[in-house]
Amino acid sequence: xxxxLLQRVRTPRxxxxxxxxxxxxxxxxxPNGLYPAVAVDMLCWALxxxxxxxxxxxxxxxxxxxxxxxxxSAYTAGLIAAHLGVPFPVAVLGGALAAAALAAPIGxxxxxxxxxxxxxxxxxxxxxxxxxxxxxxxVTGGENGLQSVPRELFGLDLSDPYYFYYAALPxxxxxxxxxxxxxxxxxxxxxxxxxxxxxxxxxxxxxxHRYKLLAFVLSAFVAGLGGGLFAVAHGFVSxxxxxxxxxxxxxxxxxxxxxxxxxxxxxxxxxxVNLEDxxxxxxxxxxxxxxxxxxxxxxxxxxRGLWGSAVALLRRYSRL
Amino acid sequence: MSPLDxxxxxxxxxxxxxxxxxxxxxxVDLTVAAGSVHALVGPNGAGKTTLFNLLxxxxxxxxxxxxxxxxxxxxxxPERVARLGVARSFQITSLFPQxxxxxxxxxxxxxxxxxGWRFWRSHxxxxxxxxxxxxxxxxxxxxDAGDTLAGSLAYGRKRALELAIALALDPKVLLLDExxxxxxxxDVDRTVxxxxxxxxxxxxxxxxxxxxxxxxxxxxxxxxxAGRVLVEGPYEQVRTDPRVIEAYLGSSEGSADAAH
Numbered sequence: 001x002x003x004x005l006l007q008r009v010r011t012p013r014x015x016x017x018x019x020x021x022x023x024x025x026x027x028x029x030x031p032n033g034l035y036p037a038v039a040v041d042m043l044c045w046a047l048x049x050x051x052x053x054x055x056x057x058x059x060x061x062x063x064x065x066x067x068x069x070x071x072x073s074a075y076t077a078g079l080i081a082a083h084l085g086v087p088f089p090v091a092v093l094g095g096a097l098a099a100a101a102l103a104a105p106i107g108x109x110x111x112x113x114x115x116x117x118x119x120x121x122x123x124x125x126x127x128x129x130x131x132x133x134x135x136x137x138x139v140t141g142g143e144n145g146l147q148s149v150p151r152e153l154f155g156l157d158l159s160d161p162y163y164f165y166y167a168a169l170p171x172x173x174x175x176x177x178x179x180x181x182x183x184x185x186x187x188x189x190x191x192x193x194x195x196x197x198x199x200x201x202x203x204x205x206x207x208x209h210r211y212k213l214l215a216f217v218l219s220a221f222v223a224g225l226g227g228g229l230f231a232v233a234h235g236f237v238s239x240x241x242x243x244x245x246x247x248x249x250x251x252x253x254x255x256x257x258x259x260x261x262x263x264x265x266x267x268x269x270x271x272x273v274n275l276e277d278x279x280x281x282x283x284x285x286x287x288x289x290x291x292x293x294x295x296x297x298x299x300x301x302x303x304r305g306l307w308g309s310a311v312a313l314l315r316r317y318s319r320l
Numbered sequence: 321m322s323p324l325d326x327x328x329x330x331x332x333x334x335x336x337x338x339x340x341x342x343x344x345x346x347x348v349d350l351t352v353a354a355g356s357v358h359a360l361v362g363p364n365g366a367g368k369t370t371l372f373n374l375l376x377x378x379x380x381x382x383x384x385x386x387x388x389x390x391x392x393x394x395x396x397x398p399e400r401v402a403r404l405g406v407a408r409s410f411q412i413t414s415l416f417p418q419x420x421x422x423x424x425x426x427x428x429x430x431x432x433x434x435x436g437w438r439f440w441r442s443h444x445x446x447x448x449x450x451x452x453x454x455x456x457x458x459x460x461x462x463x464d465a466g467d468t469l470a471g472s473l474a475y476g477r478k479r480a481l482e483l484a485i486a487l488a489l490d491p492k493v494l495l496l497d498e499x500x501x502x503x504x505x506x507d508v509d510r511t512v513x514x515x516x517x518x519x520x521x522x523x524x525x526x527x528x529x530x531x532x533x534x535x536x537x538x539x540x541x542x543x544x545x546a547g548r549v550l551v552e553g554p555y556e557q558v559r560t561d562p563r564v565i566e567a568y569l570g571s572s573e574g575s576a577d578a579a580h
Contacts, residue, residue: 186430186446187439193416193427200414203376205402205431205489218439 036161038277040233042270043172047226049253049265050179055219057260058183059212060195064119065126066223066250069099071242073224074231075140078149081232087153089171092228099224100217107216111209130242146237168229175225182218183262191215256298258305267307323355324540324554329523330493335384337370344370346547357524359534362544368527369411372497376408377401407491409482411498417471421462421481424470425453428488460484476507487518496526500533512536
């Protein structure tokens with residue numbers, strides 16, 4: 001068994017299952033330990049961060065415009081839920097598909113660039129989406145936002161965020177599972193190969209641009225699951241969903257958790273969302289200062305991010 | 321019958337490549353006969369690697385035409401050229417340092433199958449290639465190194481892995497950019513034997529500085545100088561050509577065999 005190429009050192013299989021079980025238990029317990037609405041936010045941002053890591057950690061592509069996909073899905077899901085009265089997972093799925101559809105042309109143009117130029121192209125398109133969302137107020141509500149997005153699920157009463165959390169959890173789990181599957185698939189292997197040595201991958205016959213494009217579209221889909229869920233969870237879509245700071249927050253979550261670790265994004269999201277909530281509860285107004293400070297500390301002290309460093313440490317001790 | 325009398329596998333006509341006012345490849349005509357081993361030789365800066373990059377689609381020619389089995393492949397991207405049956409190795413070893421030797425060969429074996437697109441399947445799907453990958457690694461003398469990360473292989477073994485990857489593509493045309501560069505004598509011998517063993521049914525183009533390697537393998541030789549073709553012809557004819565001896569030794573004494 002040598003095909004676990006994404007892990008430099010093999011972790012024993014039981015350790016993986018143990019972590020998965022612990023994670024599942026934690027996820028099931030979560031809304032009992034903190035505000036259920038905060039727990040739902042964690043799910044949404046975790047999907048967003050994992051989507052960005054899919055592209056950044058495995059494709060080597062730093063997107064600074066993922067708010068375009070998060071936001072497009074939020075608006076689309078909100079509109080579907082408000083006008084069609086379908087169960088909310090259908091609305092979220094519709095939003096994610098809209099995000100993926102938008103990602104196809106943007107990705108087509110962006111993947112021809114790499115490094116900082118790729119980031120700039122994605123940022124430019126995201127700004128374009130922002131101005132469209134702002135200007136097209138008859139559909140998006142402009143600065144007033146999209147109001148009263150319902151949480152329909154076969155007539156169940158999901159107005160209590162505690163119950164909505166458990167309705168949203170399977171959807172988030174499926175999104176994370178999809179990301180995990182992509183990373184550990186033949187496609188994921190080729191993607192990593194292209195990231196590490198594009199010329200060699202092309203000489204092997206792999207069309208590098210098309211692989212990156214598919215990764216971009218898949219990443220937008222997962223980000224869209226998060227954004228759509230976010231819209232339904234809040235019952236409201238504000239212009240913030242397409243603002244560039246949303247893209248930036250997503251990247252920060254990934255770097256905090258650890259680039260190329262997949263689950264690092266979940267850790268980063270849990271930490272930041274919880275911290276923001278605690279600080280705003282305490283009446284603190286300079287939240288960005290604290291999260292920014294923590295970000296700087298983590299970058300300086302834990303080069304692989306929190307999750308990445310923890311895993312590296314565990315591996316080192318398990319071999320002693 | 322020598323393969324040199326047969327049809328051409330790869331031809332270039334009037335190939336030109338400019339880099340910001342510098343003409344690296346200048347009006348090159350090249351005819352590589354199907355089934356032959358064709359060596360490109362010439363001093364550093366003669367345009368050999370640029371020519372390789374043109375032939376494999378890594379560079380687009382400024383002017384000229386490239387044909388594979390009579391079909392125009394000029395300007396196709398490298399992945400298309402590779403899929404049409406032209407595999408190359410790189411002058412500077414070009415691998416995926418953090419992946420095992422076996423993974424490299426598996427990736428090469430997979431490339432023609434379309435399995436690489438399956439993002440919804442487990443990567444264990446690729447274990448179907450592991451037996452064939454093992455055979456290819458054995459062939460190049462890396463049978464014991466399947467689980468070794470490419471980055472930690474010794475230099476000569478990295479070159480061998482390059483060859484295994486190229487062979488995994490089962491190419492019609494194999495382009496090898498200095499396959500023996502930097503190798504010790506023993507490794508050079510083994511590489512020459514290996515190329516001799518795998519040339520059956522294939523066309524091989526190699527860039528090579530070591531004239532004894534050229535002598536042992538090549539049916540035909542093209543000598544490049546300053547981006548132009550100095551001489552092209554069968555090995556025996558080229559090695560005694562006074563222009564080649566002049567270019568290599570700066571005088572007409574001795575033979576090209578002595579030149580490295």
